[in-house]
Amino acid sequence: MGKLRKLAVVTSGGDAPGMNAAIRALARLAAWNGLEVVGFERGWEGVIENKFMRLDSRAVSGILHLGGTILRTSRCEKFKTREGLEKAAETLAVNDIGGLIVIGGDGSIRGANELSKYTDASIMALPASIDNDVYGTDETIGFDTAVNTALTEINKIRDTAVSHERTFIIEVMGRRRGFLALEVGLTAGAEIILVPEVKFDQEKLYEILRKNAAKGKRSSIIVAAEGIGETRKLAEDIQKNVDTEVRLSVLGYVQRGGSPTARSRMLATLFAEKAIDLLLDGVEGKVIVLQRGEITSITLEEACSKEKPLNVNLLELAEKLAI
DSSP states (O other): OOOOOEEEEEEOSSOOTTHHHHHHHHHHHHHHTTOEEEEESTTHHHHHHTOEEEOOTTTTTTOTTOOSOTTOOOOOGGGGSHHHHHHHHHHHHHTTOOEEEEEEOHHHHHHHHHHTTTOSSEEEEEEBOTTOOOTTOSOOBTHHHHHHHHHHHHHHHHHHHHHHTEEEEEEESOSSOOHHHHHHHHHHTOSEEEOTTSOOOHHHHHHHHHHHHHTTOOOEEEEEEGGGSOHHHHHHHHHHHSSSEEEEEEOGGGGTOSOOOHHHHHHHHHHHHHHHHHHHTTOOSEEEEEETTEEEEEEHHHHHHSOOOOOTHHHHHHHHHTO
16 A cells, blocks of 8 residues: 555444544544545445545534534444445545544444455544443543543432432443443442443342441442343332332433543544554554553454453442442
8 A cells, every 4th residue: 555645534333422522633633644534424334335524624623522423323234244344445445545543332343343354444443432341442432421421410319319218220321341330330439330240139239228228328329231131120129128219210322422521532632643643654453542541552353352351349349338
């Protein structure tokens, strides 16, 4: 491949606060280095159908503080097929795209890795997900915002829990992984945190609530990831087995939206800078990551082949703090 002249950006999968900050930084850093940039619309669908918008410095003005993604995103089943991948690679070739930067979560990064086998374009990925489940990075773009959004809502719910002496189950996002529930629960001072990775004993849960009541606690907060099972049924079971009034609050998609925090914006900007630098140096096939405070990179293959471990020690810490 010759000298890099043109880049493309795509946001794929679930949206995360800070995606626009990453798009802005990529467009402006590319322009600073004399590169043309386009943004494919609606995720992989736009790559397959060759639908894009030009991303010069003015096109990304006023988007730093916006949640969501100006490029929009969608799930694309066709991209999972050989035909879809070949069509996407053809789009990149037809438009003389030398580098493609994918912004998204673990599914998007897997898609980027598959596409890299069909195209000569250099591919980089910026992990952006409220689930924080991408292997190799301590944090993803948008995670901090989602934590703070959920925390704000739980602080309000706790006021009601205390006033009415109730137990509240707060369901947060996380179908497969519990990173969001764990951090939210710990920082919200939840009495109990439930995550998909750790099977919980309902009888033990009842006993914790009974002991808390015996110690004088008149209200409790249980933070549960949606992937632990039917939280409505759990609320009913607790009400039947423990002398407490139980309410369920499902936070839902509010956790994905909203203006990104300063941390999410900063992470997006630093990830973008690293991606542009690597592409200009001729590096390809990388995921930009944060490790122990340093912005670095790992291969797409490594990010796709390993699962990020949940720090279960934090569950033990939360239990100690809820005494």
